[in-house]
Structure formats: structure tokens, C-alpha cells
Amino acid sequence: MSSQDTTTTVPVWQHRMPKTRLALWFFWLLIVATFVYCWNLMTAQTMWVFVYDAPTAAADLMSRAWPPRFSYMERLWKPLWDTINIATLGTLIGIMMAVPLAFLAAANTTPSRLLLRPLALFCIVTSRSINSLIWAMLLVSILGPGILAGILAIALRSVGFIGKLLYEAIEETDISQVEAITATGASKGQILNYGIVPQVLPAFFGISVFRWDINIRESAILGLVGAGGIGARLQASLNMLAWPQVTLIVLVILATVVVSEWVSARVRHAII
Amino acid sequence: MLRIEQLTKIYKTGDRALTEVGFTVPKGQVVGLIGPSGAGKSTLIRCVNRLVEPSSGQIFLNDLEVTDLGTFELRRARRRIGMIFQEYALVERLTVMENVLSGRLGYVPFWRSFSRRFPAEDIAKAYRLLDRVGLSDHVDKRADALSGGQRQRVGIARALEQDPELLLVDEPTASLDPKTSRQIMRLIVEICRENELPAIINIHDVVLAQQFADRIIGLQAGRLVFDGPPAHLTEAALTSIYGEEDWAAMRKGAAEDALAEEEMEREARKLMRAV
Numbered sequence: 001m002s003s004q005d006t007t008t009t010v011p012v013w014q015h016r017m018p019k020t021r022l023a024l025w026f027f028w029l030l031i032v033a034t035f036v037y038c039w040n041l042m043t044a045q046t047m048w049v050f051v052y053d054a055p056t057a058a059a060d061l062m063s064r065a066w067p068p069r070f071s072y073m074e075r076l077w078k079p080l081w082d083t084i085n086i087a088t089l090g091t092l093i094g095i096m097m098a099v100p101l102a103f104l105a106a107a108n109t110t111p112s113r114l115l116l117r118p119l120a121l122f123c124i125v126t127s128r129s130i131n132s133l134i135w136a137m138l139l140v141s142i143l144g145p146g147i148l149a150g151i152l153a154i155a156l157r158s159v160g161f162i163g164k165l166l167y168e169a170i171e172e173t174d175i176s177q178v179e180a181i182t183a184t185g186a187s188k189g190q191i192l193n194y195g196i197v198p199q200v201l202p203a204f205f206g207i208s209v210f211r212w213d214i215n216i217r218e219s220a221i222l223g224l225v226g227a228g229g230i231g232a233r234l235q236a237s238l239n240m241l242a243w244p245q246v247t248l249i250v251l252v253i254l255a256t257v258v259v260s261e262w263v264s265a266r267v268r269h270a271i272i
Numbered sequence: 273m274l275r276i277e278q279l280t281k282i283y284k285t286g287d288r289a290l291t292e293v294g295f296t297v298p299k300g301q302v303v304g305l306i307g308p309s310g311a312g313k314s315t316l317i318r319c320v321n322r323l324v325e326p327s328s329g330q331i332f333l334n335d336l337e338v339t340d341l342g343t344f345e346l347r348r349a350r351r352r353i354g355m356i357f358q359e360y361a362l363v364e365r366l367t368v369m370e371n372v373l374s375g376r377l378g379y380v381p382f383w384r385s386f387s388r389r390f391p392a393e394d395i396a397k398a399y400r401l402l403d404r405v406g407l408s409d410h411v412d413k414r415a416d417a418l419s420g421g422q423r424q425r426v427g428i429a430r431a432l433e434q435d436p437e438l439l440l441v442d443e444p445t446a447s448l449d450p451k452t453s454r455q456i457m458r459l460i461v462e463i464c465r466e467n468e469l470p471a472i473i474n475i476h477d478v479v480l481a482q483q484f485a486d487r488i489i490g491l492q493a494g495r496l497v498f499d500g501p502p503a504h505l506t507e508a509a510l511t512s513i514y515g516e517e518d519w520a521a522m523r524k525g526a527a528e529d530a531l532a533e534e535e536m537e538r539e540a541r542k543l544m545r546a547v
Binding site: 195 | 349351357363365
């Protein structure tokens with residue numbers, strides 16, 4: 001190209017092509033249109049009488065729910081303990097199933113890309129796509145109501161979560177460390193043990209504790225479908241319209257979650 | 273002794289990394305492998321222990337054809353080939369001792385390595401090597417707590433822990449400062465002399481290569497274009513490897529570096545004596 005060209009016509013630089021800009025404009029138009037449509041749909045089915053009434057109804061409910069009935073606490077300790085056990089045991093069982101799955105699912109450690117890897121990925125997706133409340137409903141109808149159904153529900157949901165995050169961590173490991181261990185003449189197992197496990201260990205502990213923290217929250221409501229724990233008491237109190245008890249249970253759940261979150265934050269901080 | 277014949281590597285993408293490279297490295301010889309980035313130096317070194325599978329050609333370690341081994345025999349061959357890496361490639365979260373002992377993985381069964389119960393003689397050897405590379409005080413530190421030079425020393429100890437018959441060294445000084453680079457190169461070459469170890473050192477820095485190697489091999493676009501003693505590496509030879517450049521100026525700069533380093537060492541020694 002000669003320098004004369006640039007003096008006659010200065011090239012114009014644009015961040016986006018005109019076509020891209022048009023597409024972008026239509027994209028935003030579509031979003032606004034969808035919003036307007038949804039708003040209409042929503043308000044068409046609302047009974048406005050109830051909405052206008054909402055502040056009074058809420059105040060009424062509050063006045064009946066307050067103060068919490070603290071004497072009910074003595075009947076909450078046992079289900080609270082159950083809830084914590086459901087979460088902890090469920091997480092442990094979940095970890096036991098998730099670790100082998102993660103190594104089968106990670107592209108760099110799987111023994112067979114064609115068969116085992118898709119199978120492991122399928123298990124992980126299945127577990128993730130079903131909410132623990134639904135796992136619990138299924139298990140309650142299979143195993144009958146109780147803690148066991150809760151533990152298994154939590155475990156089955158945790159497998160996917162831990163498995164997915166762990167296999168991603170395995171895939172992100174530094175290859176040069178693995179290469180160096182391979183170069184010493186190490187076997188497959190030794191390469192895993194020396195090259196990969198030390199690299200994913202912090203992620204593994206972080207993920208596990210994080211999942212335990214989530215499981216405390218989830219196991220608190222599993223009782224709604226009969227899978228034991230403090231949720232069963234919540235269900236009973238709601239059915240009896242015993243609002244002061246409901247308030248107390250909600251406060252207890254809140255306190256438990258805050259404590260578990262604090263514990264999980266401390267543990268993760270200590271590891272990473 | 274290492275013999276490479278007609279070695280060719282074509283990657284899946286169609287890139288020709290090596291074309292019919294062949295040479296022989298006798299016992300105790302330190303070979304400096306030089307060439308521009310992308311000339312195939314790293315590929316050549318990795319073909320020897322088959323971290324990269326050669327497309328054709330043969331590699332013999334003593335009388336063993338490395339290119340013809342099955343998985344199990346390859347592992348046995350690899351344990352006698354020590355490798356030192358560019359970015360150290362230590363397992364960052366393991367201790368210095370564990371990293372050095374990982375050099376024995378090819379010799380011990382899985383459960384012993386899993387429980388870190390290595391044979392006493394392996395541990396004694398590791399202590400000896402750490403002492404040799406000057407890291408006796410850092411045995412139980414984690415590898416990521418060390419400086420670059422120290423990490424490369426751990427890498428050297430790990431390679432020697434294998435009882436190697438051959439050292440493959442991939443850009444050992446690429447992430448180190450000039451002074452540390454010299455120290456590391458000196459250490460590697462000294463160790464090769466002590467044990468009559470042959471070594472291929474893949475290196476960017478021509479001056480360092482000339483200073484420390486017994487023989488220089490130059491690669492250009494995957495072909496061997498120079499093979500001879502460092503003294504024969506004339507400007508014409510360098511141009512055939514790297515292309516046109518002002519070589520005299522580069523050498524002068526490097527000589528000044530070396531002088532400055534010597535002076536610093538003299539000062540340090542004076543200081544030590546004073547203390």
C-alpha cells in the first residue's frame with residue numbers, strides 16, 4: 001500500500017459492523033417486547049383486590065406470628081440435629097460417589113473417552129438436573145418417610161455438583177507437572193497421585209465444604225416432603241396454623257445457615 | 273550413549289517439527305542444542321523419552337531402541353532418562369523432599385509411593401543430592417515457597433534421583449536472571465562431568481551454550497544445520513541457524529555480563545573473608 005492512499009481517504013474505524021449494530025438493536029427490541037408481553041400476562045391473572053389488601057393481610061399475619069413461641073424449642077433440638085446429620089452424611093456419601101466419577105469424566109484422566117467419559121458425564125448431569133426436593137419425594141415413596149430418604153436425596157444431588165466442579169478442576173491442572181512425573185517413568189496411578197491429586201486437593205476441599213453448606217440449607221426443607229429433619233416440624237406447624245412456632249422454626253433455620261456459612265468460609269479460607 | 277537416526281516428527285496439524293535429524297552423543301558429552309523458537313528443539317528432546325511420539329526414525333539409548341518400546345518397557349526406559357524443565361515443572365504443592373523422591377517413582381510400587389514410604393537408600397540419596405545442589409536447609413519446604421533458582425535446583429536433584437544414564441534439559445535458564453542462569457548451567461555441567469553423564473541441553477542463549485557445552489548442534493526449521501565444537505560456531509554458522517544479526521555486538525554484551533558476574537563473586541568472597 002502506498003502512503004498517498006492514506007492522505008486522500010482516511011480509513012474510518014468502527015467498533016461494530018453496521019450489520020452487527022442492526023442485529024444488536026433487534027436483540028434489545030426483542031427483550032423489551034418480551035418484557036411488555038410478560039407484564040401483561042402477569043397482571044391479567046392477578047386479582048387486584050388481594051393485592052390492595054396485601055399490607056393489611058401481611059400485618060395481620062405478622063401480629064399472629066409474633067412473638068415466636070420459644071417454649072417450642074425443646075421439641076426442635078432433635079429434628080435440628082437430624083437436619084445437620086442429613087446434610088453431613090449426605091455430603092460424605094456424595095463425595096464418595098463423586099470423586100471416582102470426576103476422574104472418569106475429566107478428559108485428561110478418563111480411561112476411555114468413548115465409553116466411560118460420556119457415561120460419567122451423563123450421571124453427573126442427571127444428578128444435577130434433579131432438585132434435591134424431587135430426589136427426596138422419589139426416595140420417600142421408595143424407602144418410606146424418614147432420615148434415610150433425606151440423606152440419600154442430599155447425596156444424589158451432591159454427586160453432580162461436586163463431580164462437575166471437581167472434573168473441571170482436574171481438567172485445568174498444569175500439564176507440565178504431569179509431564180515431569182510421566183518423564184520419571186511413573187505408572188498411571190503414580191501420575192495421578194503425584195501429578196494431579198496435589199493440584200486439585202485445595203479445590204476438592206473447597207468444593208466439598210461449599211456443598212455441605214448448601215446441603216444444610218436444602219436439608220432444612222426436605223421435611224416438607226417427609227424426608228425428616230426440621231422441615232417436618234415446619235410442615236406440621238403450618239398445617240396447624242401455629243404461626244408463632246413457624247416463626248421460631250424460621251429463626252432456627254436462619255441461625256443454622258448463618259453458622260454453617262461461617263464455618264464453611266473459615267474452612268475454605270484456611271485451605272486456600 | 274544416545275543415537276538418533278532419521279528422526280522426523282509431523283504434528284497432527286501438519287506442522288513438520290523435525291526432518292530427518294540424526295546424531296550420536298557419546299558418554300559424558302554435553303551437547304548444547306540451539307536454534308530459533310519453533311526450530312524443533314523442544315520436540316527433539318521430548319521425542320527421546322517419547323513425551324512426544326516421533327513420526328518416523330529411530331532412537332537408541334545404549335543398545336535399546338526407545339522408539340520400539342511398549343508401555344511397560346517405555347516406563348523402564350524413562351526412569352533412566354532424567355529430564356529438567358523450563359518452568360521447573362515441580363509439583364508445587366508437594367515438599368522439596370517429595371519432589372526429589374518423585375524421581376524414584378519408576379522404581380517403587382504404587383503403595384510405597386502413595387504412603388511416601390520410600391526405601392532408605394532412596395531417601396539417603398535424596399539428602400545427598402539436595403546437599404549437592406545446596407538445598408539441605410529447605411528439605412521440608414513446599415516447592416512453591418522457593419525462588420526460581422532454588423526450584424530449578426530441586427528439578428536437577430529430581431532428575432539425578434532417577435540414576436539417569438542420560439539427561440534431557442529443556443531451556444533450564446529461560447525463566448532465570450543472568451547470574452542464576454550461569455550458576456544453574458555450571459551446576460548441570462559439573463554434575464554431568466562428575467558422573468560422566470551425557471546431556472542434551474536445549475538453550476536459547478548462544479553465549480551460555482558456547483561457554484558450557486562440549487559440542488553445539490544447531491537446528492533450523494526442524495533440520496540439523498550445524499554440528500561441531502563451540503569454537504567452530506562462526507558468524508556464518510550463526511547466520512545459517514538464526515538468520516542475519518549483529519553477532520559481534522551480542523557477544524560483547526554477554527562478555528561484559530560475565531565480567532560483571534566475576535567481579536560480584538570476587539566482592540562476595542572478600543566479604544566472606546572479612547566476616
